Amino acid sequence: MIERIVPAGETAGPPTSSAAAGTRLDPWLGAYAQRTHGMRASEIRALFAVANRPEVVSLAGGMPYLDGLPLDVLSDVASRVVSQRGLQALQYGSGQGDVTLREQILDVMRLEGIDAHPDDVVVTTGSQQALDLVTRIFIDPGDVVVAEAPSYVGALGVFRAYQADVVHTPIDEHGLVPAALEETLASLAAAGRRVKFLYTVPNFHNPAGVSLSTERRPAVLAIARRYGMLVLEDNPYGLLGFEGEPRPAIRSMDDEGVLYLGSFSKTFAPGYRVGWVVAPHAVREKLVLASESAILCPSSASQIAISTYLSTCDWQGQIKSYRELYRERRDATVSALAEHLPEASWNVPDGGFYVWVKLPDGLDSKDMLPRAVTARVAYVPGTAFYYDGGGASHMRLSYCFPTPERIREGVRRLASVVAGERELVELFGTTSSIPDGVVDAPGPDIS
């Protein structure tokens, strides 16, 4: 390999010669939109290429564990979709989504206290597309989005693509901190900056694992109203709680000031790519037009398959079985952390997929990842979940996919990696990586 060896202020040596034209290997370099400039894969992202290998315990990805799905039943469902409703399933559908499915989505949302009308719902290609559509219709370059610190990496990617300015606001073990949110908004207002929306994952947060307490929800809403700010409530995990009843959605307390994103990816199966957004009338109209311009319509086949599943299968029983499965994995993760990594600290999530681990002082999760890959364990460095390069002291462990035994083995390996990194940092002093703004997260198909 070759290094650049020209320090600032000096010039490289002289080549005299034939005037061959240089190439940058992409004839369209000058043609890309400015918003693509941050779209670069980092060497960290490349390291995740090994995560799907069986030798590696991957605590990195967010893929749900699907082995428990009744595939024989779903096979019948798929067969019926084609044999009984094939001409509809294989045809274009409504841009807003199948009306029967939208009615069924209301039943799903009712579990979290949401009372809506089928007309309020727009079906999307996963809730990721809903995020994109909402950002597309609200954000001009430079507009402010307030987001939790840390925040879901996929949302940050969308905000970056639309050139939003993301300002983080802190969370604690009970989610968003109202006083801190107020402070963030006040200082933005003082600077003359209008916030377009607050992005929040209120239940079993990705990556932090925490939930916004029921008591704080009205307080957050009141602050949002005071500052004339929309709330974008992203709730893929709300029904995957391990204890008690689901918390009431923020949307259940306000049907004008909240855009609600839901998804079947975690409670059923992500392969169908079906999510939705619930929005007040005027916003919804724009979302439908934006969605039609993006994709014409969501997949008819996927919608009918999910609709058939909801009407003929015990979907609530499936969610219950997922909860048990993920609870067992959560338990394996936190007990392994207590055994092998007592010098770190972490939250104990009461639902969802993730444990957010604070490393011992001075350690940098991004720096440590190559060493982890060498030790055959993978995680996502905390830097992926910050817009500003923060988060190096944390890592996200996903317990959704590996078995409890593999999780324990992964955490054991991680402990040796942390020990090695501590030695290094003690030897050379505390250091931290330089934020580089490139994408440090794995793609969606990493286990």
Add this chain to the structure above:
Amino acid sequence: MGAASPRVVILAGGLSHERDVSLRSGRRVAEALRSVGVDVSIHDVDADLVPALTELRPDLVWPLLHGTSGEDGSVRDVVQLLGLPLLGTGPRESRVAWSKPIAKTVVSRAGLRTPDFVTLPQSLFRELGASRVLAALVARLGLPLVVKPSRGGSALGVNLVTSADELPRAMVDCFAYSDTALIERAVIGTEVAVSVVDTGSGPTALPAVEIVTDGPYDYDARYNPGRTEYFAPARLSAALAAEVAAVAVTAHQALGLVRISRTDLIVTASGEVQFLEVNVAPGMTETSLLPQAAEAAGHNLGDLYRSLVRASLAA
């Protein structure tokens, strides 16, 4: 090659930090070979590999593995243990070339210039005290320095250090990828890479490729098109172009490399050619240097790779 086409298995992937690059290299070479009618398949290095090779008995195995086990010779050892012919350098020579300090020593004995360096394991810093060793390093080699893993590629863990206070950070970066660091005096000049191929009539240098970046030629600059401008052939005088070609061929021969290699060099302002390192499994991706050099020489990639296959089978 039609029905008589040899069956080639490309090894790509593996478990190294460069798995992603290797998969891309493998796909590109396979595509080029298929375009000229070669029967080629790609296999990862996993538990299925030995049974698959045993059953398939390919005519030739082409390891396009980057990083540990691919370039350190161990997978090449296994291929030979199975009695299968290999395209490229054998295991022993790979092991020598893979170790940057050993390769530098070998080529300097062959008369090539290479930047002054030291090689230090992490354990030594622990035993002797990091700050003392770092201070001695700066005193001995001066600044700027380049810190890199003693083994590894794709610039992972590599940093240019221009002041002593950047050195600890560079060491941490380096030791994330390898337990031994090579610290060498940074040489100012033009970066060129010279690929060497041997299609049966001896090692021949392809035109040098010159690399101009707006920052370090790091992973980002290598694999995301845009930050790096390549000149192929490099903007060198005819004499210098001939010299870098000769240096690469000398390195190839001194290290006992076979069929294909890439040597990375610096040409200083005074026209001095300095050897940095050599690759026995050079990158073959869309943005890699060897394919650019081959195209600059007027080769069709498929034809060139097929010639390498034929030469390996005839050897």
